[in-house]
Amino acid sequence: MNSxxxxxxxxxxxxxxxxxxxxxxxxxxxxAAFKVFQQELDTKHDKHERLVKISRDVTIExxxxxxxxxxxxxxxDAEDILKEADIKLDxxxxxxxxxxxxxxxxxxxxxxxxxxPGIQEYVEAVSFQHYIRHRTLISLEEINARLVFxxxxxxxxxxxxxxxxxxxxxxxxxxxxxxxxxxxxxxTGELMRMCISSVGNGDIDTPYQLSQFLRQIHDGFAYIxxxxxxxxxxxxxxxxxxxxxxxxxxxxxxxxxxxxxxxMLADVFSSRNALADHEEGVI
Numbered sequence: 001m002n003s004x005x006x007x008x009x010x011x012x013x014x015x016x017x018x019x020x021x022x023x024x025x026x027x028x029x030x031x032a033a034f035k036v037f038q039q040e041l042d043t044k045h046d047k048h049e050r051l052v053k054i055s056r057d058v059t060i061e062x063x064x065x066x067x068x069x070x071x072x073x074x075x076x077d078a079e080d081i082l083k084e085a086d087i088k089l090d091x092x093x094x095x096x097x098x099x100x101x102x103x104x105x106x107x108x109x110x111x112x113x114x115x116x117p118g119i120q121e122y123v124e125a126v127s128f129q130h131y132i133r134h135r136t137l138i139s140l141e142e143i144n145a146r147l148v149f150x151x152x153x154x155x156x157x158x159x160x161x162x163x164x165x166x167x168x169x170x171x172x173x174x175x176x177x178x179x180x181x182x183x184x185x186x187x188t189g190e191l192m193r194m195c196i197s198s199v200g201n202g203d204i205d206t207p208y209q210l211s212q213f214l215r216q217i218h219d220g221f222a223y224i225x226x227x228x229x230x231x232x233x234x235x236x237x238x239x240x241x242x243x244x245x246x247x248x249x250x251x252x253x254x255x256x257x258x259x260x261x262x263x264m265l266a267d268v269f270s271s272r273n274a275l276a277d278h279e280e281g282v283i
Contacts, residue, residue: 044110047102047106047111048111048114050102051099051102051103051111051114051115052114052115054095054098054099054102054115054118055099055114055115055116055117055118055119056118057095057118058092058095058096058099058115058118058119058121058122059117059118059121061088061091061092061095062092062118062121062122062124062125063121063125064088065085065088065089065092065125065129066124066125066128066190068081068084068085068088069081069082069085069125069128069129069132069190070190070193070194070197072132073194073197073198073200073201073203073206074197074201078132082129082132082133085125085129086129089122089125089126089129092122092125093146093147093149095118096118096119096122096147096173097147097149097151097171097173099115099118099173100147100149100171100172100173101151101171103173104171108174108176112176116179119175119176119179119183120179120182120183120186121183121186122183123143123175123179123180123182123183123184123186123187124183124184124186124187124190126138126143126146127143127183127184127187128187128190128191130142131187131191131213135209135213137184137213137216137217140175140177140180143175143180144172144173144174144175147172147173147174147175148170148171148172149170149171149172149173150168150169150170150171151168151169151170151171152168152169178229178231178232181221181224181228181232181235182231182232182235184217185221185232185235185236185238185239186235187217188214188217188238188239188242188243189238189242191210191213191214191242191246192210192214192242192243192245192246194206194210195207195210195211195245195246195249196245196249198210199249199253204253207246207249207250207253208250208253210246211243211246211247211249211250214239214242214243214246215243217239218239218240218243221235221236221239222236
């Protein structure tokens with residue numbers, strides 16, 4: 001009996017090896033399905049990384065535009081700076097066009113966290129420029145109206161000119177209401193800095209205009225309160241700080257403006273703001 005069983009073992013081993021070879025050559029449906037999932041996740045991850053890089057570029061260029069716009073308080077004619085800012089913002093919009101290209105056919109909320117910092121910074125820059133030029137707050141509709149891009153595909157040079165419009169595609173990017181609100185909240189900090197710079201350059205009227213404008217923005221955010229997204233309520237504290245500093249500057253101008261020389265007003269406000277920031281940090 002043992003000899004017969006021993007003789008049959010090589011045949012069984014050969015059958016087992018054959019079965020393994022067959023299973024290796026034809027993967028199981030579960031393994032094939034997970035390979036598809038792997039490819040989808042890798043594609044999504046790569047797209048997320050590309051959006052993060054583009055968002056960083058948008059943030060950097062938007063900050064440079066804001067720094068440029070702060071120079072309007074120290075020049076006699078601000079139109080040249082505003083035109084230069086237009087050129088920079090056009091470059092930022094081209095970057096946002098790349099985001100729109102990446103999001104074509106995708107749900108933007110799947111990748112929203114990847115590009116929202118850049119979009120908020122862009123809203124801050126474009127609203128800052130709009131305020132300097134028109135003294136009003138830009139609307140969400142006006143921002144989205146400028147984010148329409150026409151992408152032209154390559155066509156055969158031998159084809160007729162009439163065929164060119166057929167290769168053109170229109171891409172749109174819609175700034176979400178949340179990104180708009182967060183960008184406007186960040187705008188208040190730039191307006192506060194503009195107020196202090198204006199006083200230092202002898203402009204006494206701008207702080208009162210900024211104070212009234214910031215009160216209107218604060219009232220709008222106050223209607224939202226704690227019922228809105230968490231990020232908005234978090235920005236409300238910073239907004240109140242900026243408004244308080246501007247109101248303090250207006251109070252000082254009204255009460256002690258005649259006592260302090262104009263070239264020393266900015267130093268007085270800067271020292272008082274630094275002291276207030278230190279006290280808030282201690283508390």
